[in-house]
Amino acid sequence: MNNTLSLTLAAIVAMAAPMSALANDAVECNVRNTQTVATTPATDFEFHDDGTITHLRTGLMWTQCLVGETYSNGACFGSPQGSSFETALNYAQESDYAGYTDWRLPNIKEAMSLIERQCAMPAMNLAVFPSMASLDRLITSTTSHGNSRTVRLHTEAGAVLTLTSGTTTNFLMVREPE
Secondary structure (H helix, E strand, C coil), X not given: CHHHHHHHHHHHHHHHHHHHHHHHCCCCCCEECCCCCCXXXXXXXEECCCCEEEECCCCCEXXXXXXXXXXXXXXXXXXXXXXXXXXXXXXXXXXXXXXXXXXXXXXXXXXXXXXXXXXXXXXXXXXXCHHHHHCCCEEEEEEECCCCEEEEEECCCCEXXXXXXXXXXXXXXXXXXX
């Protein structure tokens, strides 16, 4: 019996290691496609205690919550601040969020680096960006059509679309690494 108990405990310990590794590699989705490899697992990010995260693959620091929300204990509270492109651009340039003064809007390539291919509705890892659960688009600094349209990231499907000038939407801010 002791040998059986030892084998059982050894099997449980051996099984626990991969399970904890999965927890650290968390991808949380509303709709999940398990046939696809995770593109933004939680292990790709360094979580800071000030509401910012660093994407280790790109080195960029992001606000974890949408502008207008408040970060506390790993969660986002409040209502995001929908803004026009011009207002969002000015807000980011003037922000001193978490003590940094070099915030800006992401370009479309940077925003696309956050897309989680295992997820849909939205195509974002909710373990990393918890407030994205009901968001369908993010404003970017990229413009088209002679600056009359802002390129936005359609987060429900991970697609790139244009936003007519004057339309309001939500946004994250980004900054370069130091």
